[in-house]
Amino acid sequence: MATTTATEAAPNRLRASMLGARVREAGWGYAFAFVPTAVFGLFFIYPLGYAVYISFFHWGILGKTAPGTGTFNYAKVIHDPVFHTALKNIGEYTVAVVPLEMTLGLGLALLINQKIRGRNFFRSAFYFPSIASSVAIAVIVLYVFSQGGLFNHAFGFGTDWYGNAGTVGWGIVGMNTWTTSGTVMLFYLAALQAIPDDVYEAAALDDTGAWRTFWKITFPLLRPAHFFCLVVFGIGALKLFDQPFIVAAGASGAPNYSTMYPIIYIYNAAFGVSDFGIAAAAGVLYFILIFALTVVERFTVGRQQAA
Amino acid sequence: MTAQTPIVQAKPYIPGRARSEVVRKVLLYAIMLAVAAVFFVPFLYTIVTAFKSIPDSVNVGLPHPWTTSAWHLVWTQYDFPTYIKNSLFLAAVVVSCNLFLSALGGYAFARLRFPGRELLFLLVLGTLMVPDQLRLIPIFVMIVHWGLFGSFWSYILINLASAVNLFFMRQYFLTIPRDFEEAAKLDGAGYFKTFWRVMLPLALPATAALAILQFQGVWNDFFWPLILFGQGNPDHYTIQLGLAELRFTYTTLWPEIAAGSIIAIIPVLIVFLAFQRFFVSGVVSAGVKG
Incomplete structure (x- = not known):
């Protein structure tokens, strides 16, 4: 309470020192926030504009390669049949993989959520494929499903699952369903544990069966989790890169463009063909497409979820 | 569980219910x-293969005979010690820099008042x-323009701070009562000392969770390593x-590839087993890996 006497004695000096304290606090605030904010500005905000800029030029590794400004890169990408294939492939992949991941993830979460011994063991076991690196997983799966591999041996097939244009897309769907469902499970588990017990007690008093309890009570109550997973894992699916790159040993899209996805296309334009203008234009177009999809999702699924 | 017990007891006795309960559990x-x-199974199969000879x-089935030649080759001929050293180096630098800067920024956005704070936070x-x-x-x-292409600095620089970590730290700092900072201030501690000696230790659970996830992310x-070091910079x-290089070059050298995959998984597995609790809570609250 020494300050009280100071207030009475010298109000002006106190006001000045309070102002000084506020200036000092602001100074430290800027100092603390400066480096992280600068990193975000330099490596997130600035590249956004720079990507758009590059997309209007002929651009190689070291800069502009030919005179001319215009939308020619966009025209090329939009009319490129390989880009169309990439969009078709990623569309099919996402529509297949997201429901599969969510179904399996929810199934695993329901199993784990039972009151039984060894829950933690099973939770770790189901989550384990999610922590392994995409390269290691892809390489292991390529081995198991190779022509003379374990899968063909056990089930009597002779197919080279990941070397065949007809099956490789499904192979990548299967691989990522296996590794991502563990993460989906964690989110559903958190949502399941947030449902209060008395909801189930009411159902138990009415002697409602387990199947009916799930569809009438649990599933609708998980609606926020469904929406969250749809958005998060939907956007995650659209970023597919590592697995097709490992499967095809590069960004060629082999065999026959069946492993060609948008980010593989962007990578190949930049580091295969050295046309950074095309790569930037494809990146901008794909970003706009994802953004539009997100907005549509907000206004359809999102509105239902709010209602 | 305790809340449910009376309801279960209140149920009328139905013959066969106990047995059906046992059947359900077994199933x-x-x-x-x-x-x-x-x-x-895929992991077990990989482990077994890593102890086989190439033919x-x-x-x-099981190896016949068991051999560690694949491990030996991966270690001596295919340069895995260098790869491990590089990954550990990048992980150590990125985890410490990123967490320090994200915590520092998160603290500033949570507690220090300065003009334009909300706008910067939106950014x-x-x-x-x-x-x-x-x-x-x-x-x-x-990166090419700055002459950093192919150097470790490029990777460290673009990973110096991350918005997810900063946001997570800010939220955590907001939950810590102000009394701690006021006590530190009465003791005459400055802003940095308050952050470093008082607030950061209090935020240890959050920092640990993020450190684990960040380690996993870099490892x-x-x-990004493919973009920055992948163009012929072994x-x-x-x-x-x-x-990936081992697989691309020697497509069917399965024992070596299997040994390499196990090496690529083990450090994250160890961290996972040691810090499971942090892992689970961290994934759920901080978001998903890409």
Whole structure:
């Protein structure tokens, strides 16, 4: 309470020192926030504009390669049949993989959520494929499903699952369903544990069966989790890169463009063909497409979820 | 569980209910063990293969004879020690720099008042919307232009801070009562000392969770090392690049590839087993890996 006497004695000096304290606090605030904010500005905000800029030029590794400004890169990408294939492939992949991941993830979460011994063991076991690196997983799966591999041996097939244009897309769907469902499970588990017990007690008093309890009570109550997973894992699916790159040993899209996805296309334009203008234009177009999809999702699924 | 007990007791006795309960439990365990087996078989198969000789690797059963030659080759001929060293170096630098800067920024946004704070914070959150496929080209051009292409600095620089970590730290700092800072201030501690000696230790659970996830992120990262070191720069290869290279060059050298995959998984597995609790809570609250 020494300050009280100071207030009475010298109000002006106190006001000045309070102002000084506020200036000092602001100074430290800027100092603390400066480096992280600068990193975000330099490596997130600035590249956004720079990507758009590059997309209007002929651009190689070291800069502009030919005179001319215009939308020619966009025209090329939009009319490129390989880009169309990439969009078709990623569309099919996402529509297949997201429901599969969510179904399996929810199934695993329901199993784990039972009151039984060894829950933690099973939770770790189901989550384990999610922590392994995409390269290691892809390489292991390529081995198991190779022509003379374990899968063909056990089930009597002779197919080279990941070397065949007809099956490789499904192979990548299967691989990522296996590794991502563990993460989906964690989110559903958190949502399941947030449902209060008395909801189930009411159902138990009415002697409602387990199947009916799930569809009438649990599933609708998980609606926020469904929406969250749809958005998060939907956007995650659209970023597919590592697995097709490992499967095809590069960004060629082999065999026959069946492993060609948008980010593989962007990578190949930049580091295969050295046309950074095309790569930037494809990146901008794909970003706009994802953004539009997100907005549509907000206004359809999102509105239902709010209602 | 205790709340449910009286209801179960209140139920009328139905003959056969106890037995059906046992059947249900057995069935449940059977399903869970089956799923766990399906999840683990590929890993077990890989471990077994890593102890086979090359001609033996086309057979499905146990190794005949057991050999550690694949491990030996991976260690001596395919340069895995270098890859491991590079990955560990990058992980150590990125985890410490990123967490320090994200915590520092998070603290500033949570507690210090300065003009333009809310606007800057919106900018930080906005970076979450910028996807890698859009940053890829301009960042590569910038790195080449600065003469940093192929150097470890390029990777460290673009990972110096992350919006997810900063946001998570800010939220955590907001939950810590102000009394601690006021006590530190009465003791005459400055702003940095208050942050470093009082607030950061209090935020240890959050920091630990993020450190684990960040370690996993760097160790498993394939995309950015491929862009920055992948164009013919083998002495800078990370473990994932090295493993991919091994597979691309020697497509059917299965024992070596299997040993390499196990090496690429083990450190993250150890961290996972040691810090499971942090892992689970961290994934759920901080978001998902890409």
